[in-house]
Amino acid sequence: MLYLDNSATTPILPEVKDKMITYLSEEYGNPSGKYYDLAINAEAAVKEARKQLSKLLNADEKEVIFTSGATESNNILLKGVAHYYSSQGKHIITSKAEHSAVLEVCEYLEENGFEVTYLDVDQFGRINSEELKNAIRQDTILVSIIWGNNELGSLNDIEAIAHVCEGKGVFLHTDATQVVGKIPLSWKDIKGLSFLSCSAHKMHGPKGVGALVIRKDRYGKLIPLTPLFHGGGQEEGIRSGTYSVHNIVGMGEAARIANNNLEKNTKHLTLLEDRLIEILTEKFSDNITFNSDRTNKIPGVINVRFIGLNNEVLLKKLSPIIAASTGSACSSAKPSHVLQAIGLDLKEVRESIRFSFSPYTNMEDVNIFKEL
Incomplete structure (x- = not known):
């Protein structure tokens, strides 16, 4: 077939699977332990995976937050920004051609007092950056626009959109699940892009792991937002929970292979x-x-x-x-x-x-x- x-x-690559198995069977330590070899080895493996993914994205390693996938990343970001910045405004902008993991969160936020503008798209699913510019208001706190459409393949002009958002002083998030590992991109060079979501299983990595990339501010700290999970404080307090080391290792290896090829x-x-x-x-x-x-x-x-x-x-x-x-x-x-x-x-x-x-x-x- x-x-x-x-x-x-996507089917998982053999090299990815082999590397994951090591951290399922032999190197099974919890990286939060840090006092014995199994924990130290697991911590090093997570660090290496973060390095591999950040290299693919051309992002700072400290900006990469591991999650269970793009759906969680989208939820953390949209709900976290909405809650943290609600005193500054309750207006969010997205498009009618977003993934359901963005649209349904926006609908949830509407039920909780936020106003969402859904931009029209052209015949291939792209927004118009001038229409976005005109839609931004004083109380707009976030714009969320998909980078590569999951059904049509169309690319939005994220650089132009980021330029608009930067000029207006508004956070920009993009769901980049379909583009990471498939086209060249450079997070560092798109200054107006504040947040990015992606998943491993779209680039021949494992299911159940993804990332949220968060821009560092001028003081070197991640843009603050309210976390979805509270607990052990892992991932800079943005995503608490025991690390799924084998999955993270798999995502790192998939990112390394994608970047090389x-x-x-x-x-x-x-x-x-x-x-x-x-x-x-x-x-x-x-x-x-x-x-x-x-x-x-x-x-x-x-x-x-x-x-x-x-x-x-x-x-x-x-x-x-x-x-x-x-x-x-x-x-x-x-x-x-x-x-x-x-x-x-x-x-x-x-x-x-x-x-x-x-x-x-x-x-x-x-x-x-x-x-x-």
């Missing part, structure tokens, strides 16, 4: 995408239309509409040979809000499928589409 649902999750992987993903588009266009011609843009996007993500075919029926028929999805794995029971946000009606949404490649997908395997 050809697995093309890598935007939902970034240029090669990006080129291969682009070639895979181009080849699939070529085959689909030749085979289905006027019976398909592409919802994704061809430029300024995450390589290897294609959202295509098969006109007149229900996506769930088609996916079930394809399932013995191809694994794909209708969109976000986190809200699979609902028609895609992202595709509705870009202007598709419900019929068109229910005709759309997302194919997402891995850099480890073989080019010759794409030829299976010729047999459909």
Whole structure:
């Protein structure tokens, strides 16, 4: 079977698994212990993983906070900023094409006295930075805009958005889950970006671990926010709880491998995408239309509409040979809000499928589409 649902999750790399097993079976110490070898070794492993991830992101190691994944990172950030800065304002800005882990938190905050502006997006799911600029008010405390859309692959211009937010003195958060490890990025060079969320399992690491990157202020301290968890004070007090060392080690190793192969992987993903588009266009011609843009996007993500075919029926028929999805794995029971946000009606949404490649997908395997 050809697995093309890598935007939902990726298979763990053998090198990552092997490294994790060591910290499940042999090096099982709690890094908070510090008085004996098993604890000291675990602490060193967490430190090394933090170094590997920060290198991929080009961030300071002290800015990287380990969490259980991007959903938790988004929750920590949105709720933490809302609570801590509520005396300064209760207005938040996001977009209609965000991941549900942002949108549902915003809905929760609305129920608790906050006002949220949901920006419109263009036909590929991108916001307009001028519209964002006009939406920012005196009581705006946070802007949260996804970097790379999980269903369409479209990239928002985070640098331009960060410039707007920096000029207005407003915090900017981005869910970068789909872009980390897939495109070059430099946290240090985007000064107006305050917070970033990501997960390991989107870049061939383990499930159950991610990170929240928090900008240091001019005094070298992390931007303060109210933590979601209170307890042992791990991760600068932002994320208390015993370290999941094996998962953190796995994320670090996945980050190291992604960083070492970034240029090669990006080129291969682009070639895979181009080849699939070529085959689909030749085979289905006027019976398909592409919802994704061809430029300024995450390589290897294609959202295509098969006109007149229900996506769930088609996916079930394809399932013995191809694994794909209708969109976000986190809200699979609902028609895609992202595709509705870009202007598709419900019929068109229910005709759309997302194919997402891995850099480890073989080019010759794409030829299976010729047999459909």
